[in-house]
Amino acid sequence: MLCLHIAPGKAEAGEYAARIEYADLEHIDDGYDVQAHIDYRLSPTAKEALHKGVRLTWDVSIELRQPGVLWDTIIHKHKLTYSLQFHALLNQYVVQTPFDRSEMFLTLSAAMNFMAAVHDSTPIPAERVTTGTPYLLAVKTQFNREQLPIPLRPVAYLDNQWFLSSAWYTWPIQK
Amino acid sequence: MAHSKIKLPASATIVLLFGFVLLSLQLMSSATQGSSELGEMYSWLLVINTLGSVILLGLVAFNAYSLVRELKKKEAGSRLTTRMVSLFVLLALAPAAIVFYFSVQFLHQGIDSWFNVEIDRAMDDALELSQSSLNQRMTWHIKQTKQMADQLRDKSEALIAMEVGSLWADSGALEIAVFSNQGRVLASSSVNPSDILPHLPDEQIWLQLRQNKEYFAFDPGDNDEMLVRIIVAIEADQSRFLQALFPIPVRVTDLADSIEFAFIRYQEMNFLRDSLKTSFSLILLLVLLLSLLAAIWVAFISIRNIVAPVKELVKGTQAVADGDYQQQLPVMNQDDLGFLVESFNQMTRRIARSRDETRAAGLEVENQRAYLETILANLTAGVISFDAAFYIRTANQAAYRILHIPVSHFVGETLPTLATLHSELADVLNAIQSLLEKADDIWEQRIVFLGPNGRQELLCRGTPLFSQHGARTGAVVVFDDVTDLIQAQKNAAWGEVARRLAHEIKNPLTPIQLSAERLQHKLSKELQDGSAEFLQRGTRTIVQQVEAMKRMVDDFSEYARPSKKQVEKINLVDLIQEVVALYLPSGIVFSTKFASDRVLVEADPVSLRQVLHNLIKNAQEATSTPCRIEIKIAKVSRNNTDYVELGIYDNGNGLNAEQLETIFDPYVTSKAKGTGLGLAIVKKIVEEHGGVIWVDTSYNGGAGFLLQLPVFEFGNFK
Structure with a gap:
């Protein structure tokens, strides 16, 4: 384990906002793999919409930043899209992973747990990371309102029941 | 190089605006259907349309604010613009609101009809x-x-x-x-x-x-x-x-x-039922808002364009009302309003031309009037004009000089009113008023009256004025003071009489006297004592009477002969005191009241001394009781010339009205031995020195004479 766990750099306001519980880099053969755990929280309206067949989509953004005086330099970024849907016929929850794979779960918590464990299979190339340089690993998950049905979109921008995104969470990484 | 600005015409801008609004709404409508790729742009289209509505709302609000400000300032055309915009908004809003209400109702009912219990159960x-x-x-x-x-x-x-x-x-x-x-x-x-x-x-x-x-x-x-x-x-x-x-x-x-x-x-549709209603209602509302706001904004622009010529016309009319006839308005369009503006321009041009002509005519009339006034003012004859009700309209300077009252200050008054204010002129003014009222044609009348300077004789000519329709519009009275003229005529006549008397009478007197003396010389020794004494008395009487006749003829000659004055500056006060001193032994009581002890006049001292002698003798002879004579000297100004006014008053019997008229005529006397030339000579001498003399009729204690002479220097008042 090469990373150093420190408390997240930002806290997110909002009753149903997701939170990034931790994130780190794991060294693999040809680079570094990002691992994170996200605490998704569904509001009653979101749950109702899910059970009525509405697909919920989150975009998990991952950035590796090099801190600067005025601004940080992004040396790697990647986005993973997860979607959650209820299969009424089978009474199961289907999670569509970023890798075009569908996973079915009997319970909602099982499906949410699956989504919570982020494992980016696209590693950060080792040559991009310099030894001894401090980095920031930033993760956030963005609830994609534009994937909701059109009539629901204006409401989703105004109703805090649909404020399911997290802010950016950053962890300092010292290789 | 001059910059050229490409400016789209208003109609093209309006068409582009409406095209953009329609395109935006169509895209959003398509996105709402969810059947196209525009679904991904739905939120952006919603934001763009909302922003468009806000911008249009801002434009409409700005225009409305501007209109309210114009209304408060009461600018031209603002009320018409307000009425037209209000009418348009009312006409556009009412049907749009009705359509919107029923569309929303229909939409909600339609969406609700998609769902029912049977389908749920199925x-x-x-x-x-x-x-x-x-x-x-x-x-x-x-x-x-x-x-x-x-x-x-x-x-x-x-x-x-x-x-x-x-x-x-x-x-x-x-x-x-x-x-x-x-x-x-x-x-x-x-x-x-x-x-x-x-x-x-x-x-x-x-x-x-x-x-x-x-x-x-x-x-x-x-x-x-x-x-x-x-x-x-x-x-x-x-x-x-x-x-x-x-x-x-x-x-x-x-x-x-x-x-x-x-x-x-x-299930999804059922869940989205309310959202669908909200969404469709929102789209409808946006359509309504965008359409209405765009229409209202375009209405503002169009109505302002329509009202612009009317605004210009109102401004032009106000300018014309304020007297600016040079207003020429730009003709923007060749339509009815353009025709109206062109007609307005023609009207202002004609008004300006008429105004200029009227002004020129007025100026000409004014010049004529000023010219006439100048002539009237410089006339020696007094001129007074009256309106139809005989109220004084104008009076010249000569009227003041002749009547001694500023008639021009009584414009709008009648002659009787003037007579009440100046009682000394009541006779002449009432006489003129009477003639004015009676005469229907030109009249001429000599009017004699006793003015402040004594007896005056006016030659009055009156002319009634008539309008073109024969209505009486007033009258003009021209009068001249012919007192001096008549006096001069009288003097000339009397001079001629005197000259003839001197020539015809004096010549035989010397032979008569010589003959009488020769008779006395030759016959006194030959006649008896009684006859000789008779002859002596007779010849003495003849000689005495001839001497008396000679003196009388000499007096006549003196009166008729042109004066030979030796003018010099003399102090009138000193002269008076010298003359008075001569009469003190005779028992006359003099009282003097001189405003100054140095009053220089340019006069012949001999003539002036004779004047004083004649006046004092006249007073002495007219007074039986102990004679008291009061002599006053004062300074007066008349016609911008300073005069010394010398007043001599006695305590005699005074003069009656008949005497007043002829007192200064020659050969007029109330005394048994008088020649009647004393006061006539006084008047002649005074007038030869540029002065006047008259009887002070306001004095009632006897006879009073006032004479005025031009003064050279009047010393300080005592």
């Missing part, structure tokens, strides 16, 4: 039917798998490996596998020989398996097929498990998927 039943069908199939496969597990129970791994193939063939499963509770595959058989490894359960399945000792669930298979995964324990101690994967027939899968899709779609 959808639930259809889903339950599908689930029952699948569950029934799963139950059968569970039973089938358990039977296979019973067949494999308590058998060795080698035997199991041998029987798995036959079991797979009999069951119709896609795959059968036996694995240990550690996940080690003991045997497997699959429909696809290329699958070396069976589809092993994942972590979650293992977790459920350990809890429930069996697992069954539908799994998504490859190529969108659906599988039934069943795992049961072969032994009671769960050391080995049998997993069977059964396929669901494609037809069943399709039907189930179709039912599920319809169910989910229905």
